[in-house]
Amino acid sequence: MTDMKPVGLRYPWDTPPAHDEAIEVAPGVLWLRLPLPMKLDHVNVYAFDEGDSWTIIDTGFSSKKAKAIWADLMAGPLGGKPISRVIVTHHHPDHIGLAGWFQTEHGAELVTTRTAWLTARMLTLDAQETPAAETLAFYKMSGMDRDLYDKRASERPFNFADIVDPLPLGFTRIKQDDQITIGGRVFDVHMGNGHAPEHATFWSRDDNLVIAGDQILSSISPNVGVYATEPMADPIGEWLEACERLAPMSREDHLVLGGHKLPFTGLPTRMRQLIDNHHGALKRLVKYIDTPKSASECFPTLFKRKIGEGEYGLALVEAVAHLSHLYQTGLATRELRAEDGAWVYQATEQANG
DSSP: OOOOOOOOOBOSOSSOOOTTOOEEEETTEEEEEEEOSSSSOEEEEEEEEOSSSEEEEOOOOOSHHHHHHHHHHHHTTTTTOOEEEEEOSSSSHHHHTTHHHHHHHHOOEEEEOHHHHHHHHHHHTOOOSSOOHHHHHHHHHTTOOHHHHHHHHHSOOOOGGGTSOOOOSOOEEOOTTOEEEETTEEEEEEEEOSSSTTEEEEEESSSSEEEEETTSOSSSOOOOOOOTTSTTOOHHHHHHHHHHHHGGGOOTTOEEEESSSOOBBOHHHHHHHHHHHHHHHHHHHHHHTTSOBOSGGGHHHHHSSOOOHHHHHHHHHHHHHHHHHHHHTTSEEEEEOTTTOOEEEEEOHHHHO
16 A cells, blocks of 8 residues: 555535535535625535434524525425434534524434533623623724724624524533544544634544534635634634644545535645645744734735725734734734734744744
8 A cells, every 4th residue: 555645635526506405425425505694605514314314514604594595405405304413513603503493493413512512602692782892902902993993883793693593401512532423424523723612523434524614624724813702812823733633634535524615635735735824824924023013904914915894803813813823932022002002013033033
């Protein structure tokens, strides 16, 4: 047996399924797609045939439209068989949004990590009519554009409960090194981090399938951000650790079923790209902060494109994450700028050495 040479990424399907269709990506495994009302306009969902029912991986946002699409999918591609189990990779709304609905309306079992369930349930119960003072302070210290800050301060903020159905009490926990049977296949559970805490990924022992959620995507890098809830978190460090830990398990023939974009093969190459992408961003950032700069002032070097208002929030938290990683690893200093109260970061001699 010889080692396979890296061949780069390959996409077995170049066209995703329409919202009322499914594509069989492996025996008994269907790829479905739900729309999202944002720039990243879709989420991938996978259905595994359990014989008399289905297990689905992730759910999409909660909305009347999404529930109607699910009704069509269950009557159509899913052949009228019930959904008996929902496995959620992580707590973000596009993945857990309808999990509670499947539990209460369809009697499905919810399987996810403890962190994902606790976080999602807490956030659905934490509705805010006005922005929290801590969030506004975080925006200010991140150097948010003043006009946008004033607009955000006067608006009702996004609430998790707007697009996530209530989660009833009760779920089944999965954790690192568990094994779980899905669609007749035994999967090893390995946790990612960085994009979301305790993000579950599933690696089949019986064939070449990897269920990756948003931890491993084919053509975009998942958002890795710091928020007011934990302003000294280091998700970049957690992201790199997770990627380095998962990379040795990757094989050229793995078919990666991600939460967005297209399924692909060539996972070893993609793992290197994901790791190198963030190391490259950190190196550019160190050079860019030769003079003190706030997070919002680092958009040009981090993203290399114009950031619109719709993307601004995600860009800001990702810029904070990269700068804070440099600060927490001794490669940057930071101090509050007197004129606007923003943290500004500057590379240390160690970083430039």
